[in-house]
Amino acid sequence: MSIPQSYKAFRRTADGSTVEMVEENLPSTLQSTQVLIRIHAVSLNYRDVAMMNGKYPVEVIDRGIPASDCAADVITVGSQVKDFQPGDHVTVIFDLANLTGTEDERRVLGGDVDGVLQQYAVFDQSALVHLPKHLSWEEAACITCAGATAWLALDMPRSSGTALLQGTGGVSMFALLICLAAGIKPIITSSSDAKLSSVQALGDAGVVQTINYKTHPNWEEKALELTGGRGVDVVVDNIGPTAIVQNLSSLARRGVISLVGFLGGFKVDEQPEILGQVLMKSGVIRGINPGSKVDLQKLCMFLEEKEVQLKPLLDETIFAFQDSKAAFDHLYAAKHMGKVVIKI
Template sequence: MTLPTTTRQYSYPQFGSFNNLVIQEVPVSSPKAHEVLVKTHAVSLQFRDLMIANTTYPGGAIENLVPCSDMAGEVIAVGEDVKEWKVGDRVCANFLQDTLHNDSPNDLGLGGAVQGVLTQYRTFPAETLVAIPSHLSYEEASTLPCAALTAYNALLSGYEPLKAGDKVLIQGTGGTSLFALQIAVASGATVIATSSSDEKLKIATKLGAKHVINYKKTPNWAAEVVKLTNGIGVDHVVEVAGNATLGQSIASVRKGGSIHIVGVLGGLGDVPAVDIVGPCIFKQLKIRGIYVGSVVQFKNMNKLISANVEATRPIIDKVFQFDEVKAAYAHLESQAHVGKVVIKI
């Protein structure tokens, strides 16, 4: 086949808003010896993408950034030294381009520290790609690199990995939260889910949550979590809001339990005016920050997904076209979505 010589892609001439995104046609080169050229079929959005646009993401981003980190695509050419991929293979790129075994001192995250994936064609180092589970569409697979892998890393790769019979608290119904719910259910755990919307909680129940709590109607939801667990607390909390809810998460977890901090949806403001250190010591808690995951974890997660096809199928709220990127960002910003927002390339 004739390889493309140009690609249409979005980029930021300046940050401040996703409305600053512009689309351009730029050259695309053939893959080097250890690279693979991929045709992008779908991209999913992250809360991180909004933070980068608004310049609130810690560490910032490179100039003239091509945004977004999560993609699924098709291999259309391979470098001369590449043995593990062939034309036609369906792949996702790992978010952290330099992290194969969680052993990198750097932070080469796509769509931030390095150019992202909101483009028709892009080369990747061969070792940073992961095969898409055969039962998933490109749109579904595009949701895996950050949201799913973060949830998997949190629950199954920590100090005390999740096991059947454990109790797990998830917050909200965004992409990472729903994947955490699905992974927990597939692993035989009992899930308690919170949200501000009864309609969203119905979806969580349908996906397997045993208990649901509307935190607007029950502001002291930690007390309800403890009550639902017979006064003990949950084994795991997947913390997506950060400082805004950490105090209640600590109150929700059992002695010796685990809190996995995966997001800052509540903002990066001051630590809440509650005693955090004391309970962490006396309850002997294991608190771990999660920053997506490695290529090896991605491959292991895909084994779990392929073995639990129905329980782990990605939840997509809405699919936008390539010329509707700003509308996709606006939909994500509205927080009206349940699950993932996807752009079809």
């Protein structure tokens, strides 16, 4: 195919409150280890809208290109690239500096550096991972952040136990599918009985247990009831520190609370009993990010092996590239179930 000199992208506006379409230029030549990719689909995460609504706790570059999750094919490669060739289906790692999980540097897509809401992009070969072959562009675009976060939050690999998944957003829905493939018993929460009914249909009868946290505001008690008083082995916590007391109450001995999101904010009243509960339960509270290139490769191998179908992860509305602003608004209004995807 002929490679255009310019292409379309979306950048955050000068005031950071929304996005606008701009024209970008491709480099005339690639460096020896660089790869030019054509992006076919992008999925959004809560962090993408939090950056534009004053709710993101980390500074981001001005006028940056948002989004971290994409599915693309390789167009051309530099002279020293060995692992990729034109036509390969690839995605980009969330943190360009995090290859093995031991690095201290941080270069996160959509925040520290330009993200992937663009028609084309150039990355070093070290930032790319081969995608599972059985996924569509839209399905594959959900892996980088939500998928890898869910993988790490569930403390994979594991093949037993019970997981409490908070909400029906991208991370929780991906975690649900991993649970169903791996043999982990999932309990998922929502304020919508309709969403919970749809979620239950993803597994065999009785496999997916649900809690409406509006009907059961003391949802930790319901979680204990559903586990016969034992508690859950892992909590995928999308609410954040404000839910820590309830999370601990729902936890089994030697269980893990994976802090994934911050929907409830960061401020929490002093709770001196928290450390006592952690001690008595021999529990672990840990912060989760999307992990390293190695973690993403492990997830992709798992998906290839299990042939986990990602279609249930997608929100029913797929947005066109030119309607990207509407996709951000849709996500921020919490009208979605699963991943909000933009088709490029």
